Amino acid sequence: MDDVASQLTRMTGTSLLTVALARLGIIESPDDNFEIRQHGEWTLGGGETYVLPFDVVKASGDLEAFILKACVTMSRPIAETLSTWQQRHADLRELGLDVPRRFWVGDGTILEERIEYSFWERLNAADAPRRSGMIGALSAAFEILAEGGYLPLGFHDLRSRDRDCVWIDFGQDLGTDSQSGATAETVLKRFTQGNSARNIRPDELAYLRKAAKQKNTPTYVHNSTEDM
Known part of the structure; x- marks a missing residue:
């Protein structure tokens, strides 16, 4: 080449x-x-x-x-x-x-x-406010993927410029489009079945589940006491 x-x-x-x-x-x-x-x-x-x-x-x-x-x-x-x-x-x-x-x-x-950073590496190195923003961005991505009719096969390739959540794979890992049954909840369920979910804390997962049930995603606020 x-x-x-x-x-x-x-x-x-x-x-x-x-x-x-x-x-x-x-x-x-x-x-x-x-x-x-x-x-x-x-x-x-x-x-x-x-x-x-x-x-x-x-x-x-x-x-x-x-x-x-x-x-x-x-x-x-x-x-x-x-x-x-x-x-x-x-x-x-x-x-x-x-x-x-x-x-x-x-x-x-x-x-x-080229999106420089792995979303998951960036997330795990983030302080509480930055991590909160990234979890919010992940939740928004789930909602948009569902709106487009996608149930991705994997989430390991997510990237980040800083605290955003950037989707870079539009091939097989994105799954088949036009799936009428896709919702933020089914996208989240698919996410929790993969290894990437290990990067998410229990309180963050609870937020993602709550947000997936709501039309408008609330702002996630990190519970700093869990880091003490």
Whole structure:
């Protein structure tokens, strides 16, 4: 597979990397100074993709994280699979689910924002106020997934920029869409059946169950006495 520079220029139909980045909206102008830092080589990102992470460092010193994903599923044509993933991404974003920003989808490849942190690692390292916010974000994600008709097969790939909850997998792990029986409660039940639920404290699980029964999710307030 090509390196980052070759992929970006191929996507945009130019031989100039500066022009490619400008066309993708990563830099403002082809005259901007930047540095690309590629992280290793292509690696298997799961059962359906190979991935290649990289950063773009701008003249100001600002760093933006990106990831290339190449679809390698063999169950059906790659173009059809990619179209389904993109439609799911767009539909759930429209419903309000936090998803990565996308810059390119085509020719079997996705270029999108790289979400730096594992949601679960971030959650377990968080102080009480930050953890409360993250639990609230998780609850909201359950509600939106149900509204979209999804019962995910797993929640281990959840990511976070800081205290948000970002869904990054729009393939098999998202499950089959248009499940009329999907509710926040059934999504929560599916979640509790997996290993990711081990990261949730009993009081947080009680909140998630209560919130799943209500149309409007209340704000979760962490009981700090449990940490004493």
